[in-house]
Amino acid sequence: QVQLVESGGDLVRAGESLRLSCAASGSILITSAVGWYRQAPGKQRALVATIAPGGSTSYVDAVKGRFTISRDNVRKTVYLQMNSLNPEDTAVYYCNLSNRPISWGQGTQVTVSS
Numbered sequence: 001q002v003q004l005v006e007s008g009g010d011l012v013r014a015g016e017s018l019r020l021s022c023a024a025s026g027s028i029l030i031t032s033a034v035g036w037y038r039q040a041p042g043k044q045r046a047l048v049a050t051i052a053p054g055g056s057t058s059y060v061d062a063v064k065g066r067f068t069i070s071r072d073n074v075r076k077t078v079y080l081q082m083n084s085l086n087p088e089d090t091a092v093y094y095c096n097l098s099n100r101p102i103s104w105g106q107g108t109q110v111t112v113s114s
Contacts, residue, residue, distance in 0.1 A: 009108030
């Protein structure tokens with residue numbers, strides 16, 4: 001069974017940056033559309049960015065211009081570069097296939113202090 005592993009979360013101050021990584025066994029992250037999701041305290045998990053197999057990307061308005069999703073086909077890893085972080089970005093971040101989600105990983109905690 002493919003397992004998704006997220007990493008890179010941390011406690012940072014507003015305005016700082018983080019880069020999250022998503023890894024999985026096999027090539028599923030390379031051949032599928034992949035999304036980064038986040039779940040803030042008391043809220044449902046929500047999609048924030050996606051990258052298609054061909055490389056096209058999309059973002060929700062709340063992160064557009066600040067977050068960048070990318071993929072390294074050699075390392076079979078999907079990244080989320082997060083700049084100009086603000087306290088509203090505080091959440092557990094997950095990656096998964098955006099069209100056919102599989103079992104969720106543990107996620108990685110991002111906490112942004114004001």
